Amino acid sequence: MSATRSLVVASNNAGKLREFRELLEPLAWEITSQADHGISAAEETGLTFVENALLKARAACLGSGLPALADDSGLAVTALGGAPGIYSARYSGAQGDDQANNDRLLEALAEVPEGQRGAQYHCVLVYMRHPEDPVPIIVQGSWPGEILSLPRGEGGFGYDPLFWVPDQGLSVAELSPDLKNRISHRGRALTALLEQLER
Ligand SMILES: O=P(O)(O)OP(=O)(O)OP(=O)(O)OC[C@H]1O[C@@H](n2cnc3c(O)ncnc32)[C@H](O)[C@@H]1O
Numbered sequence: 001m002s003a004t005r006s007l008v009v010a011s012n013n014a015g016k017l018r019e020f021r022e023l024l025e026p027l028a029w030e031i032t033s034q035a036d037h038g039i040s041a042a043e044e045t046g047l048t049f050v051e052n053a054l055l056k057a058r059a060a061c062l063g064s065g066l067p068a069l070a071d072d073s074g075l076a077v078t079a080l081g082g083a084p085g086i087y088s089a090r091y092s093g094a095q096g097d098d099q100a101n102n103d104r105l106l107e108a109l110a111e112v113p114e115g116q117r118g119a120q121y122h123c124v125l126v127y128m129r130h131p132e133d134p135v136p137i138i139v140q141g142s143w144p145g146e147i148l149s150l151p152r153g154e155g156g157f158g159y160d161p162l163f164w165v166p167d168q169g170l171s172v173a174e175l176s177p178d179l180k181n182r183i184s185h186r187g188r189a190l191t192a193l194l195e196q197l198e199r
């Protein structure tokens with residue numbers, strides 16, 4: 001990819017925005033956030049990551065006149081029947097309070113022993129060229145791990161201090177940003193998206 005391409009990222013999450021910048025700016029994408037265009041958060045009324053990502057992308061396309069990239073993502077814990085899932089950002093009741101969400105997760109799993117604390121991060125990305133784009137690109141990435149009993153590490157955001165990556169022997173909050181970007185649910189989904197865009 002040589003020419004610069006402009007993209008609005010349809011997110012208000014500083015952690016996601018940082019990761020998209022790290023991943024896309026080296027590939028000559030010019031990134032703005034929806035806040036840069038004065039676009040407020042879309043209501044996430046869908047029942048799937050896919051529906052919510054489409055809603056976010058369409059609102060950002062409408063408000064910016066640019067192609068939009070939306071990410072709807074979350075944590076699915078097997079022992080909790082897939083919760084918090086699409087409600088990951090508002091699990092504690094308050095919107096986007098990482099500390100409160102992590103506290104609620106530890107409480108919900110207090111009686112669940114090691115070996116039964118499996119979980120997956122999921123990320124759905126939607127790339128929409130314009131608000132009426134009839135064929136937005138939709139991709140997804142998942143990342144398996146386990147939920148710790150105590151937080152570890154300072155990096156990342158959201159549930160990262162509680163998400164243990166067995167292959168690495170570290171929590172996500174202990175991984176370097178580069179490594180997280182290479183192997184995460186978001187990194188995997190973005191690789192799939194870039195492959196489709198290059199076709
Ligand atoms: O909707 P936007 O504005 O993008 O921001 P958000 O934080 O509300 O994002 P989501 O609706 O997609 O909710 C996803 C939640 O899942 C969690 N999450 C997603 N990806 C994560 C990651 O890489 N590391 C840690 N937590 C993550 C985190 O708590 C997010 O708030």
Ligand SMILES: [Mg+2]
Nearest residue numbers: 041044072089
């Ligand atoms: Mg959200």
